[in-house]
Amino acid sequence: MSVLSNIVISARVRRSPYFAATQRYGCKAYSVYNHMYMPLYYQSPEADYWNLVNGVTLWDVAVERQVEIVGPDAARFVQLLSPRDLSSCAVGQCKYLMMTDEKGGILNDPLLLKLAEDRYWLSLADSDVLFWAKGVAYFGNYDVEVFEPDVSPLQLQGPLAAMxxxxxxxxxxxxxxxxxxxEFELAGMPLIVSRTGWSGERGYEIYLQNSDDGDRLWETIMEAGSPHGIAPATPSAIRRIEGGLLSYGADMNLDNNPYEMNLGRLVDLEQEADFIGKAALKRIKEEGIRQRLVGLTVEGGPAVVPSLERAAITxxxxxxxxxxxxxxxxxxxQTIALALVPVEHVTEGSVLTVQTDAVPLEATVSPLPFISKKTV
Structure with missing residues (x-):
C-alpha cells in the first residue's frame, strides 16, 4: 500500500458521517472508496494491527455503501444478481455473495442483509453496483425500487468487541x-447490528440509519469502549491477508470468476432460479480454470513489501x-501475499520467483488462511 503525505479534500468526494471524528482521533491517511474518503491508519498500520488483534477497535467503514432493493419482486431480483442460492435466506440473516456479469466476471462481493421478505441491503465493496442494479431492474421490468439509503456502518472488531x-x-x-x-437502539438511535466484519477477529457491524447522528454514535461507542482500551483503527490489510480475506479491486475484479477465487461454493448451478452469468459459469466450470488464487510466503522483511505490488511471478x-x-x-x-498463479503451480510447497525492480525473491505456495479466523 503506497501512502502519499497529503490529502486534498474535494467537494466531489463524499465525507462519511464519522469523518470529523476520524480527524479528531488522528487519522493520518485516507484513500477514496465508493466515492468517499476512507481512513487508512491512525498510529501506523502495524500499531493499528496490534490494537485490533490484542484488544478492540472502531472503524469508520461508511464507504461500505448500501444498495437497498425493496418491492414485490425484491427476492426474485436479488437472486438474479447473484449465483448463490438465496432461497433459504431468512429475515435477519446475512449472506456473503458474488455478483457476476453475463460472462461470469465478478462485479462485486457484497454482504447481503435480508431485512424483510421484500426488502434487502447489499453492503458493497468498491464498485458502482447501484447503477448496475438500477439498469438491470429497469430493463428487466422488475417491480422494485433500487436506491442508496442513508445508512453508514461502523465496525467494532477485536477479541474484546463482545465486551x-x-x-x-x-x-x-x-x-x-x-x-x-x-435491530437495536442506542441513546435514542435506531441501529442494525450484524455479527460480521472484515478482520478475521470477533466483531460486529453497526449500521447507522441517520447520518446526522454520526458523531454522537462514534463518541458513544468510544466512551463505552474506554474501560477496554478501545482504539480507532481501519480495515487492516495485514489481518485480512493473514485471514485470507479478499479485497475487490485488488485480488479480484471483472476479469476474474468465483472459481479462480476458490469461491465456487458461492455458485449454485443446479438451482431452479436463473441468475446473470449462469450459462457462462456453467461453461467455465466444465472447461476448468487456468489460474487460481493462492497464498505465498515471500523471502525478505518489511522493506520488500512495496516492491511486491502487482509484481510478476515466474x-x-x-x-x-x-x-x-x-x-x-x-x-x-514473515512477508505474505495473495497471488493468482496458473493451476499447474498451485500445489502447496511449490517454489516460485517474484520479479521485483531490485532482486528476484523466492516465494512458496502456502495454505490459506495464513492465520485462522477468530470470529467466535
Whole structure:
C-alpha cells in the first residue's frame, strides 16, 4: 500500500458521517472508496494491527455503501444478481455473495442483509453496483425500487468487541449468531447490528440509519469502549491477508470468476432460479480454470513489501502469475501475499520467483488462511 503525505479534500468526494471524528482521533491517511474518503491508519498500520488483534477497535467503514432493493419482486431480483442460492435466506440473516456479469466476471462481493421478505441491503465493496442494479431492474421490468439509503456502518472488531458490545447493547447482543443481525437502539438511535466484519477477529457491524447522528454514535461507542482500551483503527490489510480475506479491486475484479477465487461454493448451478452469468459459469466450470488464487510466503522483511505490488511471478523464467496483495505479518514475522498463479503451480510447497525492480525473491505456495479466523 503506497501512502502519499497529503490529502486534498474535494467537494466531489463524499465525507462519511464519522469523518470529523476520524480527524479528531488522528487519522493520518485516507484513500477514496465508493466515492468517499476512507481512513487508512491512525498510529501506523502495524500499531493499528496490534490494537485490533490484542484488544478492540472502531472503524469508520461508511464507504461500505448500501444498495437497498425493496418491492414485490425484491427476492426474485436479488437472486438474479447473484449465483448463490438465496432461497433459504431468512429475515435477519446475512449472506456473503458474488455478483457476476453475463460472462461470469465478478462485479462485486457484497454482504447481503435480508431485512424483510421484500426488502434487502447489499453492503458493497468498491464498485458502482447501484447503477448496475438500477439498469438491470429497469430493463428487466422488475417491480422494485433500487436506491442508496442513508445508512453508514461502523465496525467494532477485536477479541474484546463482545465486551464493548455488551456494554452498549446488553446481553442480547451475545445471542446474535454469526452472520445474523438484529435491530437495536442506542441513546435514542435506531441501529442494525450484524455479527460480521472484515478482520478475521470477533466483531460486529453497526449500521447507522441517520447520518446526522454520526458523531454522537462514534463518541458513544468510544466512551463505552474506554474501560477496554478501545482504539480507532481501519480495515487492516495485514489481518485480512493473514485471514485470507479478499479485497475487490485488488485480488479480484471483472476479469476474474468465483472459481479462480476458490469461491465456487458461492455458485449454485443446479438451482431452479436463473441468475446473470449462469450459462457462462456453467461453461467455465466444465472447461476448468487456468489460474487460481493462492497464498505465498515471500523471502525478505518489511522493506520488500512495496516492491511486491502487482509484481510478476515466474518459474524457470516463464510467466507464472502475479501478486495481488502483499504485507509483512508481525505475528508470523514473515512477508505474505495473495497471488493468482496458473493451476499447474498451485500445489502447496511449490517454489516460485517474484520479479521485483531490485532482486528476484523466492516465494512458496502456502495454505490459506495464513492465520485462522477468530470470529467466535
Amino acid at each position: 464493548v458490545g455488551e456494554a452498549l447493547f446488553g446481553s442480547a447482543l451475545n445471542d446474535l449468531k454469526y452472520f445474523r443481525f438484529g 518459474l524457470d523464467d516463464r510467466p507464472a502469475g502475479r501478486i495481488t496483495s502483499a504485507v509483512y505479518s508481525p505475528s508470523l514475522e
